[in-house]
Amino acid sequence: MSYPAYHNFIGGEWKPAAEGKTLLNLNPADHTDVVGAFPSSHACDVADAVAAAKKAYASWRLVPPPKRAEILRRTGDLLVQNKEKFARDMTREMGKVLTETRGDVQEAIDEAFYVAGEGRRLFGLTTPSELQNKFCMSVRMPVGVVGLITPWNFPMAIPSWKLFPALVAGNTCVIKPATDTPLSVYNLVRTLMDAGLPPGVVNIVAGSGAHVGGPLVEHPDVRAISFTGSSAVGAAVAQRAAAGFKPVSLEMGGKNAQIVMDDANLELALDGALWGAFGTTGQRCTATSRILLQKGIARQFTDEFVARTKKLKVGSGLDTSVEVGPQVNISQIETSEKYVAIALDEGARLLCGGHRLTEGIYAHGTFFEPTVLAGVEPAMRIAREEVFGPVVSLIEFDTFEQAVEIANSIDYGLSTALYTKDVNRAFTAMRDLESGITYINAPTIGAEVHLPFGGVKHTGNGHREGLGALDFFTTWKAVYVDYSDKLQRAQIDNAE
Ligand code: UN1
Numbered sequence: 001m002s003y004p005a006y007h008n009f010i011g012g013e014w015k016p017a018a019e020g021k022t023l024l025n026l027n028p029a030d031h032t033d034v035v036g037a038f039p040s041s042h043a044c045d046v047a048d049a050v051a052a053a054k055k056a057y058a059s060w061r062l063v064p065p066p067k068r069a070e071i072l073r074r075t076g077d078l079l080v081q082n083k084e085k086f087a088r089d090m091t092r093e094m095g096k097v098l099t100e101t102r103g104d105v106q107e108a109i110d111e112a113f114y115v116a117g118e119g120r121r122l123f124g125l126t127t128p129s130e131l132q133n134k135f136c137m138s139v140r141m142p143v144g145v146v147g148l149i150t151p152w153n154f155p156m157a158i159p160s161w162k163l164f165p166a167l168v169a170g171n172t173c174v175i176k177p178a179t180d181t182p183l184s185v186y187n188l189v190r191t192l193m194d195a196g197l198p199p200g201v202v203n204i205v206a207g208s209g210a211h212v213g214g215p216l217v218e219h220p221d222v223r224a225i226s227f228t229g230s231s232a233v234g235a236a237v238a239q240r241a242a243a244g245f246k247p248v249s250l251e252m253g254g255k256n257a258q259i260v261m262d263d264a265n266l267e268l269a270l271d272g273a274l275w276g277a278f279g280t281t282g283q284r285c286t287a288t289s290r291i292l293l294q295k296g297i298a299r300q301f302t303d304e305f306v307a308r309t310k311k312l313k314v315g316s317g318l319d320t321s322v323e324v325g326p327q328v329n330i331s332q333i334e335t336s337e338k339y340v341a342i343a344l345d346e347g348a349r350l351l352c353g354g355h356r357l358t359e360g361i362y363a364h365g366t367f368f369e370p371t372v373l374a375g376v377e378p379a380m381r382i383a384r385e386e387v388f389g390p391v392v393s394l395i396e397f398d399t400f401e402q403a404v405e406i407a408n409s410i411d412y413g414l415s416t417a418l419y420t421k422d423v424n425r426a427f428t429a430m431r432d433l434e435s436g437i438t439y440i441n442a443p444t445i446g447a448e449v450h451l452p453f454g455g456v457k458h459t460g461n462g463h464r465e466g467l468g469a470l471d472f473f474t475t476w477k478a479v480y481v482d483y484s485d486k487l488q489r490a491q492i493d494n495a496e
Contacts, residue, residue: 003034006182008045008206009189011052012199017041017207018048023179028095028326029316029365035093038182041207043215046174049203050219053145053172056200061142061170068168069119074195075164076112079105079188086156086187088318094155094181095325095366096280097317107157108188110449115164118470122169130491133484140474142170143247144223147216149176149209149237151228152328153283153388155184161449162226163188163202165469174203174222176212180328209233217241224248226472228285231386231412231458238461249463249472251454253386254285254414256444257407259429261400262296264419268441270301272417273392274308276443278324278370282390283332285459286415286437286445290376290383291394292403298396302374305394306351309370315361326365327389336368336389343382348373348393378406386412400425408434414455415444436460 005022007014017039027033039045060068079086083105090101124139148162159175166173177185182204189202205212213233217225217240224247227237231252241248258276260269276288293301317325327333333356340354353371368390376383376393383393397403407416417439418429426440436455437447447453452464463472482488 001034003036005037006039006186006206008039008041008049009186009202009204010045010049011055011203012193015048018044023207025093025180025182027092028328029318031364033092035089035183038179038206040211041205042211045205045207046212046215046219049174049205050145050216050221052200052203053174054221056198057142057145057172060172060198060201063170065119065122065168065170067119068170069116071192071196072112072119072164072168073116075192076109076116078191078194079109079112082187082191083109086184089187090155090181090184091317091325093183094152095317095328096283097322097325098320100280101317104154104157107154107449108160111157111160111164114450115168118165118168122470122474129480131484131488133482134488135481135483137479139477139479140169140470141477143473143475144171145174145221146171146473147174147176147219147222147225149213149216149225149227149229150178150185152178152180153280153285155181156188158228159185159188161453161465161469163192166226166473167197167201169470169473171473172201174205174216176205176207176216179206179208182206213237214240217246218244220244222246224472227251247472248461249465250461251465252285252459253412254287254455254459255289255384255386255410255412256286256415256417256435257290257292258288258417258444259292259403259407259419260294260297260301261418261420261422261425262294263421264297265421265441266297266301266304269419270304270308272419272443273305274312276417276445277392278309278312278390279445281324281327281368282392283328283388284445286447287388288417288444289387289392290407291392292406293394293396294403295396295398298394302351302394306372309372310352312370314357314367314369316365324370324390326367328366330366332389333366333368336371336387336391339382339385339387339389339391340371340373343373343376343380343393346380346382347375347377348380348382349375353390378409384410400428404429404432408432411458412455413457414459415439415447417442417444436464
């Protein structure tokens with residue numbers, strides 16, 4: 001079987017990994033379909049890429065931001081033109097259904113146009129001085145070379161959330177794509193180059209977390225790291241970066257709750273829960289993994305939810321009648337299996353699903369049945385730990401206060417949703433739910449690029465993508481201009 005071989009992208013040139021090793025990128029719906037061979041790089045490739053980014057930084061930082069932004073605007077235009085092709089490539093390497101991979105490319109398009117506007121803002125602040133004839137301003141400066149480590153579940157959207165703000169601010173980048181989905185990062189970076197990005201401003205080094213991610217985090221010329229992935233890996237990234245006093249933006253796990261009150265529009269809550277739990281095969285950090293049901297509607301909701309779940313069509317994301325694609329790889333399937341076993345052991349009841357699919361059209365892929373667990377108690381592991389697959393837990397409660405307490409009782413805090421018609425409760429939830437994102441009468445997934453994206457507790461370390469990304473990719477500089485033509489000591493140095 002023949003398949004294309006891809007190289008690293010360093011200083012505007014395609015270069016194989018120094019050790020010549022590769023990793024195969026497989027279609028999760030059919031492992032006999034090899035998308036391509038990608039470099040399995042090491043520290044020396046990272047060093048090469050960082051050197052190229054450092055060299056390019058000398059001139060990129062001086063390009064006026066509105067000019068940098070023009071490249072992003074053209075990138076958005078080119079993504080629009082190539083949307084279908086890039087979506088198909090993405091479904092082939094990642095598995096999610098075509099409507100969703102079109103959405104993933106669309107998210108990169110939205111990000112391109114949103115951030116392009118920043119080229120003419122990048123606002124700083126001016127403020128009066130305590131002295132006469134002195135002018136004070138605060139300006140945003142680029143950070144330098146930044147390292148970006150991106151996940152497989154949004155293979156183009158999440159890289160765009162990091163690359164575009166980093167670039168408009170004048171940084172140069174080394175990106176390590178997820179080993180399961182490098183092609184979408186290649187498509188994105190090629191598009192940036194076609195739009196006129198100078199060589200060396202963005203460099204790709206493909207390979208594993210251990211051999212590429214680690215050296216990137218520790219390289220002394222890398223000034224900041226932006227990471228999206230699991231909390232376990234995020235903790236290691238933060239610890240390793242701390243030795244070099246490097247700012248790190250971490251966007252990690254979730255265990256997102258949808259709360260359904262007795263007074264909710266039940267149809268709406270069912271639609272939201274089904275989409276939130278099984279969209280992207282449950283592999284979003286914003287996925288609904290706990291559905292909290294008030295006792296008055298719990299029975300009816302459960303019956304209807306299970307009936308709808310059983311009807312979901314699982315299969316290849318390239319088949320347009322399919323609603324739920326494969327999981328990205330075998331290790332994700334094993335995690336889903338493991339958590340179903342843990343849940344049953346803890347006393348939960350399996351209402352549907354619970355198994356990998358292996359026969360017929362599923363024989364060569366990594367498919368898992370959409371799974372609903374009931375009788376789940378807030379203290380169980382299945383109610384607290386992230387699964388990142390099509391597995392959702394139903395938890396019952398009596399009062400609104402109890403629901404908020406259960407929703408908040410976990411270590412994560414990314415997204416929450418409340419379905420109710422009671423405006424007082426809606427506002428109370430907006431205030432009291434401990435999460436970076438709260439939806440009222442809408443599912444836990446579906447964030448828009450121009451709002452802050454990120455979470456509290458173990459979900460993140462305080463940074464935000466979308467609105468807030470520029471705060472991470474710039475550093476404030478205070479500038480004082482004295483036009484008095486004499487030495488003016490600051491007030492503190494003139495104290496009587
Ligand atoms: C993620 O789950 O990793 O909010 C990102 C959403 C998408 C992004 C999800 N816009 O569902």
